[in-house]
Amino acid sequence: MVVDDDREIRVLLKQFLSRQGYRISTAADGEEMNKVLGDWQIDLIILDLMLPGEDGLSICRELRKTSKTPVVMLTVMGEENDRIKGFSGGADDYIAKPFNPHELLARIKAVLRRTNMVPPASQKAYDQVLCFDTWRLDISERRLTSNSGTMVDLSTAEFDLLAAFAERPQQILSRDQLLDLARGMVEIPFDRKIDMQVSRLRHKIEEDPKHPTLIQTVRGGGYVFTAKVTLQGVVE
Amino acid sequence: MVVDDDREIRVLLKQFLSRQGYRISTAADGEEMNKVLGDWQIDLIILDLMLPGEDGLSICRELRKTSKTPVVMLTVMGEENDRIKGFSGGADDYIAKPFNPHELLARIKAVLRRTNMVPPASQKAYDQVLCFDTWRLDISERRLTSNSGTMVDLSTAEFDLLAAFAERPQQILSRDQLLDLARGMVEIPFDRKIDMQVSRLRHKIEEDPKHPTLIQTVRGGGYVFTAKVTLQGVVE
DNA sequence: AGTGCTGTGTTACAAATCGTTACAAACTTT
DNA sequence: AAAGTTTGTAACGATTTGTAACACAGCACT
Numbered sequence: 001m002v003v004d005d006d007r008e009i010r011v012l013l014k015q016f017l018s019r020q021g022y023r024i025s026t027a028a029d030g031e032e033m034n035k036v037l038g039d040w041q042i043d044l045i046i047l048d049l050m051l052p053g054e055d056g057l058s059i060c061r062e063l064r065k066t067s068k069t070p071v072v073m074l075t076v077m078g079e080e081n082d083r084i085k086g087f088s089g090g091a092d093d094y095i096a097k098p099f100n101p102h103e104l105l106a107r108i109k110a111v112l113r114r115t116n117m118v119p120p121a122s123q124k125a126y127d128q129v130l131c132f133d134t135w136r137l138d139i140s141e142r143r144l145t146s147n148s149g150t151m152v153d154l155s156t157a158e159f160d161l162l163a164a165f166a167e168r169p170q171q172i173l174s175r176d177q178l179l180d181l182a183r184g185m186v187e188i189p190f191d192r193k194i195d196m197q198v199s200r201l202r203h204k205i206e207e208d209p210k211h212p213t214l215i216q217t218v219r220g221g222g223y224v225f226t227a228k229v230t231l232q233g234v235v236e
Numbered sequence: 237m238v239v240d241d242d243r244e245i246r247v248l249l250k251q252f253l254s255r256q257g258y259r260i261s262t263a264a265d266g267e268e269m270n271k272v273l274g275d276w277q278i279d280l281i282i283l284d285l286m287l288p289g290e291d292g293l294s295i296c297r298e299l300r301k302t303s304k305t306p307v308v309m310l311t312v313m314g315e316e317n318d319r320i321k322g323f324s325g326g327a328d329d330y331i332a333k334p335f336n337p338h339e340l341l342a343r344i345k346a347v348l349r350r351t352n353m354v355p356p357a358s359q360k361a362y363d364q365v366l367c368f369d370t371w372r373l374d375i376s377e378r379r380l381t382s383n384s385g386t387m388v389d390l391s392t393a394e395f396d397l398l399a400a401f402a403e404r405p406q407q408i409l410s411r412d413q414l415l416d417l418a419r420g421m422v423e424i425p426f427d428r429k430i431d432m433q434v435s436r437l438r439h440k441i442e443e444d445p446k447h448p449t450l451i452q453t454v455r456g457g458g459y460v461f462t463a464k465v466t467l468q469g470v471v472e
Numbered sequence: 473a474g475t476g477c478t479g480t481g482t483t484a485c486a487a488a489t490c491g492t493t494a495c496a497a498a499c500t501t502t
Numbered sequence: 503a504a505a506g507t508t509t510g511t512a513a514c515g516a517t518t519t520g521t522a523a524c525a526c527a528g529c530a531c532t
Contacts, residue, residue: 092277102408103457109407140406141462142452153447155518156455192480193520199481200519210481219479219528243499391508428490429510435491436509446491455489455518 001025003033004048016101030059048074130166132227165225174222237261239269240284252337266295284310306347366402368463394437401461410458
């Protein structure tokens with residue numbers, strides 16, 4: 001369960017973690033959280049420290065009196081005191097916003113393992129290879145190769161951006177969405193980070209970066225990955 | 237968690253108990269122990285009675301004021317008074333040095349059972365050989381061999397790091413997590429230990445350490461073991 | 473068609489992060 | 503005790519990422 005007053009975070013975490021095989025409930029505050037807890041068996045709670053009304057820390061403390069459900073606390077970057085307080089409130093782990101969803105996933109898995117709960121099905125979800133144009137993008141091996149077999153060095157940001165695109169072809173993705181999907185970050189006004197990364201990625205994968213065919217610009221809207229993407233599962 | 241000023245005991249107990257399926261943090265004195273307790277959920281503390289600075293007995297008494305974490309006290313052979321003092325300080329059990337690690341394990345299990353905590357899954361899970369790329373990693377024999385049968389010398393740290401990776405493939409592991417998983421240590425700010433160990437390990441297992449395919453860097457996130465890992469169980 | 477405004481692409485450079493080298497300290501083996 | 507090995511630290515180099523500024527493209531209005 002994801003407890004955060006920021007609707008965008010709730011929606012995006014639900015989408016991301018659902019794709020990893022988890023079933024996600026969401027709540028905007030402590031009251032809603034307790035209602036969900038009353039109705040559903042919850043294996044782990046991702047709880048924002050800064051909530052309106054009752055804050056995450058006291059919610060966590062109250063929860064600890066009656067429940068052993070593991071808690072991963074979302075804090076504000078750099079607040080070491082909040083981190084320590086989170087643990088003293090009974091949290092099992094913490095992660096600072098802005099965060100990379102993959103790191104959150106790793107922490108969730110670690111916490112569940114620590115509490116002897118079985119992660120969802122397997123890592124098969126990660127054994128996917130996405131094929132487009134003359135490229136093969138291996139998500140679990142974090143590798144891009146051309147059809148002829150030669151590997152292209154992609155930086156962390158470039159790989160994550162390309163993965164976000166390839167997983168959602170033919171959808172216009174705003175800069176805000178791309179930042180969140182690829183980097184787990186929140187956009188600030190007039191932010192040009194994504195434009196820079198798109199330009200760099202185009203230089204690595206487009207035949208003619210000045211006239212891109214894979215990643216196309218939607219003026220005022222963001223970018224769209226227009227390549228036809230096919231999923232090539234790896235047979236075991 | 238193992239609290240003992242004797243580094244040898246810390247390392248050996250960590251290795252032995254890790255092989256039994258426990259995750260071990262270590263501390264050299266009470267101050268370090270409290271730091272670890274502030275950051276991590278600890279199920280049981282193995283605490284040496286004779287510590288520099290504040291002794292184990294008073295550490296245990298202080299701990300008992302704020303925590304129910306079970307404590308197994310390490311005492312000196314023949315000190316009946318220490319044994320009695322240990323219990324009066326709140327220890328849950330004691331064992332005299334020099335001790336048989338298997339007896340310590342039995343006492344740990346007994347204490348955990350008494351406090352209704354479930355030990356981790358069976359130790360069968362640890363009689364395992366993990367295969368990836370052209371390598372075979374034997375966890376219980378602590379050995380890495382190539383598919384052609386030649387052995388590679390790995391130092392303790394290198395082996396533990398590789399095991400941590402191979403047991404959690406496709407998951408981004410932060411430096412903090414790696415330090416904990418592989419070394420039972422807590423990261424200090426701007427710590428580069430893991431980076432150094434990763435570099436050394438890459439030189440031993442990667443085909444081209446400058447363009448690593450097994451251990452990949454996630455900038456700002458840590459490292460991820462992207463090799464496909466298969467479990468080859470050892471037939472009993 | 474011309475003009476002005478807004479949005480995007482690119483370049484240059486600075487900042488941040490990670491990889492490597494060298495060497496010292498700690499540990500292990502002979 | 504000496505030699506060998508492992509680990510950690512500091513500093514420098516390499517790579518990645520972000521920012522700012524300028525150039526160019528697209529769109530709306532006249």
